[in-house]
Amino acid sequence: MQASRAAAHETVLDVQDLSVTFRTPVGPIEVPSGVSFTVRQGETLALVGESGSGKSVTSLAIMRLTAKAPYAVVRGRVRLRDASGFRDLLLLTDEQMRRVRGNEISMIFQEPMTSLNPVHRIGDQIAEAIRFHRDVTPAAAQDRALELLELVGISEPRKRLASYPHHLSGGMRQRVMIAIALACDPKVLIADEPTTALDVTVQAQILALLKELQARTGMAIIFITHNLGVVAEVADRVMVMYAGKIVEQADVGPLFARPMMPYTAGLLRSVPRVAILGERGAALQTIGGNVPDPLTLPPGCAFHPRCLHHQPGRCDAALPPLEQVGDDRAVRCLRWREIGSAAA
Amino acid sequence: MATDLADTRKRGAEPEQTIHVSRNRALHRFLRHRLAIFGALTIVALVVACAIGPNITPFDHLFIDIRSRFLSPLTDAYLFGSDEMGRDLLARLMMAGRVSLTIGFAAMVLSTIFGTVIGAVAGYYGKTVGVVLMRFVDAVLCFPNIFLLLTLAAFIHPSMMTITIIIAATSWMEVARVVEGQIRALRERDFAVAAEMIGASNSHIMFRELLPNAVAPIVVAATLTVARAILLESYISFLGYGIQPPDPSWGNMLNNAQQYLNTAPWLAIFPGLAITLAVTGFNFLGDGLRDALDPRLEG
Numbered sequence: 256m257q258a259s260r261a262a263a264h265e266t267v268l269d270v271q272d273l274s275v276t277f278r279t280p281v282g283p284i285e286v287p288s289g290v291s292f293t294v295r296q297g298e299t300l301a302l303v304g305e306s307g308s309g310k311s312v313t314s315l316a317i318m319r320l321t322a323k324a325p326y327a328v329v330r331g332r333v334r335l336r337d338a339s340g341f342r343d344l345l346l347l348t349d350e351q352m353r354r355v356r357g358n359e360i361s362m363i364f365q366e367p368m369t370s371l372n373p374v375h376r377i378g379d380q381i382a383e384a385i386r387f388h389r390d391v392t393p394a395a396a397q398d399r400a401l402e403l404l405e406l407v408g409i410s411e412p413r414k415r416l417a418s419y420p421h422h423l424s425g426g427m428r429q430r431v432m433i434a435i436a437l438a439c440d441p442k443v444l445i446a447d448e449p450t451t452a453l454d455v456t457v458q459a460q461i462l463a464l465l466k467e468l469q470a471r472t473g474m475a476i477i478f479i480t481h482n483l484g485v486v487a488e489v490a491d492r493v494m495v496m497y498a499g500k501i502v503e504q505a506d507v508g509p510l511f512a513r514p515m516m517p518y519t520a521g522l523l524r525s526v527p528r529v530a531i532l533g534e535r536g537a538a539l540q541t542i543g544g545n546v547p548d549p550l551t552l553p554p555g556c557a558f559h560p561r562c563l564h565h566q567p568g569r570c571d572a573a574l575p576p577l578e579q580v581g582d583d584r585a586v587r588c589l590r591w592r593e594i595g596s597a598a599a
Numbered sequence: 600m601a602t603d604l605a606d607t608r609k610r611g612a613e614p615e616q617t618i619h620v621s622r623n624r625a626l627h628r629f630l631r632h633r634l635a636i637f638g639a640l641t642i643v644a645l646v647v648a649c650a651i652g653p654n655i656t657p658f659d660h661l662f663i664d665i666r667s668r669f670l671s672p673l674t675d676a677y678l679f680g681s682d683e684m685g686r687d688l689l690a691r692l693m694m695a696g697r698v699s700l701t702i703g704f705a706a707m708v709l710s711t712i713f714g715t716v717i718g719a720v721a722g723y724y725g726k727t728v729g730v731v732l733m734r735f736v737d738a739v740l741c742f743p744n745i746f747l748l749l750t751l752a753a754f755i756h757p758s759m760m761t762i763t764i765i766i767a768a769t770s771w772m773e774v775a776r777v778v779e780g781q782i783r784a785l786r787e788r789d790f791a792v793a794a795e796m797i798g799a800s801n802s803h804i805m806f807r808e809l810l811p812n813a814v815a816p817i818v819v820a821a822t823l824t825v826a827r828a829i830l831l832e833s834y835i836s837f838l839g840y841g842i843q844p845p846d847p848s849w850g851n852m853l854n855n856a857q858q859y860l861n862t863a864p865w866l867a868i869f870p871g872l873a874i875t876l877a878v879t880g881f882n883f884l885g886d887g888l889r890d891a892l893d894p895r896l897e898g
Binding site: 320356361370387435436438 | 788789790792793794795796797798799800808811812814
């Protein structure tokens, strides 16, 4: 996948310094923390990280679906492009935000089995999504629902309009979710691990579908996943998160070829490979240790207790800044130059 | 892995067999519940009898014939006998049935609607709103119903409408509780979050997404409410605060029959039997529905 920068696509989403502070009985937790990124038209940004890294919360914060203050306080700027420039979504009223959700920004989830309402027909659910944001007759909405079902590759779409969710398999339900998300031609689609719960073959189909739809509509996709194979397949740019902060940002090719942050390198190394003759029996590579508890983050770089290149006195002294490297890369590591090109 | 969309469509088109089992399963379970069938049939019989009966019996329920007082059942055309004024008991019974069943049903509709709205709002918003509303429900529940009913009935001139409203006012709490529990649980489900995701408003999510998923317990609560309402109407009519003679109601017929218990017991037996059949029928129906619609018993 080559980053398609030939055409100067404009930025549709500009997130600056986003952080969410949760109030818990044991103290405040700030995850994500100081996250900034941009997404362009037609571009796929992958958000990679382990559980607890803050990738899902980031997307919920963009959609303003986190718990309300004071349980969760969202800070920063989330600027979405519209006809006349940018609008900060965090400053909108609830009513205005409701008009943005499903309309300009859409989201699809991990669990297609439970994301559809069991007592409504598929056609009605898609039509509902349309009628929230467009003033059309129910019949017109049903027609558009039919178009969308065809667009996402569901067989016998007319029959499916009248089906209930329990008539459909997981892969088909996920396609329906995509249809609902795309109903109003959003500028940005946030896909939160959309294929994690699906079979591998279905996964491939869904990913292919998303790429095809992106090419057709030019929407930006933020793809949240912990699966680097999927990242390689769909992403143009990658953002790696750890303990709520961005630790590396790069175009997908350079990231895989030359990861700069030891955590990224560790992630790439730990992807299991089909053994070549003679290599059987080799141990699986892991990153030792565990993801830190957000309440008691290690001092300095949060990854240092698990890092192979940890330098006491330096890495645990102060939080490394997110350093720009060239035009398109950023890395949060004090030692990236010294570590050199550690290709997986 | 350059799969073009045509191939994707072909491979993704698993032939899905439409599964209709879940609908029939509920019906199937219901039909196995013998008491529920008995209940349902009883109610249907009562409703039909009370609806068309008074139009086909030989006697009008208000027709007074002193010469035919206290006839025991099966005398001439008086199938259930006659009362102290010579009125045909069967005709009066069926006329009374219209009143009692109508009040029961109407009170159920009112209280279910009110209880559902309160429960849905309390369950959906939770926190302060939920707590305040549910404590209000608890407070009303603590009130001794009969006393409340009687007090209200003493102040308001009893008519079918006022009695319906009064009974509804004391029957909505159970439904509210049931709905609150259901909505509170359903609110966390993925499809509720997904609905928020596509920009649905709060009231849309409450009433069009969540509530349709909670229909089963509401239906069960509603059937049991009808039973209770019929019983309550009989109580207050029996005590003299409900439907006033000469309009018949099963309750005031019982009241009337008290003084003639030794000489003409059938005047008490038949209305009592009618009340028992109606209440039991609705209770069995409710039980059957509860078992049939319980998703946990699925498969």
